[in-house]
Amino acid sequence: MAAYLKARIDLGTLEAGNKLPPTAALMKQFDLSDNAVYRGIALLKAEGYVHSQQGKGVFVSDRRRLIAGANRIKGITSPGESIHHKLSARVEAPDWVAADLGEGECVNRVRTVNRGDFILQASQSWVHLDVAEVVPEVDEPQACDPTWQAIYEQRSGNPVGVASKTVDARITSAADREALGLDADFAVLVMRSVYVTGDKVIGVGEGVYAPGHPLAIA
Template sequence: MVDDLREQIESGALQADEKLPSTRVLMETYGLSDNAVYRAVGLLKAEGFVYSSQGKGVFVRGRRALIAGARRVKGITHPGERIEWRYSRRAEAPAWVAEHIGAGECVERARTVRRGDVIHEASRSWVRLDVVTVVPELDEPAPCNPTWQAVYTARSGNPVQPVSVVADARIATDDDLEALGLDGSTYAVLITRTVYATGDDVIGVGEAVYAPGQPLDLEAS
């Protein structure tokens, strides 16, 4: 079911904001139980393909672009890059983060990436608290080696994958300006938001903000 609906969305057979069939219709179409359909729709939500509108149903999400993000799970830097750690702290999940990992306290981590003397990227991640029992380094003021996703995979035996990476743009916020070392002018910045899951269980999300004028190597899909 998930593979088929993904293909329909990516091919344009299902358009942005088009309503998905009801649970009963999906059960009959794919020969699944109601629980299996709920889990499949939950995975499509986590991957960014669909969204719910309370009392109305589930709809296809309009997305500007998807990029491949597996390389960030395998290694935290690329050649010529240098990580500068900013902080790790307990914090309430922002609204968009709570949509994926649930409301309440989580671990928020922030860092920047330099290429030479220029800050190329500022990123933050929000990770569910139960992940800390497997990766206690999340609470430490230093990067996980090589990444928290890789450490969790190695220790738990449950692979962590980037199930959705969505690219968008916005006017830089005050936090963006500070992290990227920019002055108070108005800048448009590219952002990417990544959802990380083990199986169909979303355990963390991340947001990267890229400095204006910096070359990017994003693989469209």
């Protein structure tokens, strides 16, 4: 139960502020006793995933505000996994990104999530230059502390949200094979996110998951 809820929170299908189902519903869904559900919720609280509001229930926490630096990296990976930032460069937005972000130059950030030498996920984000003016760290090929979205929100005072999040599948392209270190074609899962402040799109992200990498989809 705890692993399932953590995966949904990490993927954004359970967002900050969302209320968890009541204990009775979790007991039925996962065939658990009430004590087991309480223990699972306690684990999620200890790791900063959720918090209680007296008389109201258990809610998903905004983990960007709770974790930073090395703890952030630990919080968004599983044991034995590591994040490798590969690139941060000014580029022209690809057509599919420009459809949301707008045409012209943006900051392309590239990273992978590895388990040893095996690449589990290859991710890219395309960040609007308006963000780079407020968060110059996005031009550096390293993690923003805690995230570029959180830093932009804090410095600009403009809240950042996810306008859309979609999951699809495709046969690997040459770029996918190179990014994931594959020597043959496979079907891979692809998750895309669009980040906004107000009605303005300020970033687009894409994560490509290697074959066999578990991904919870709700």
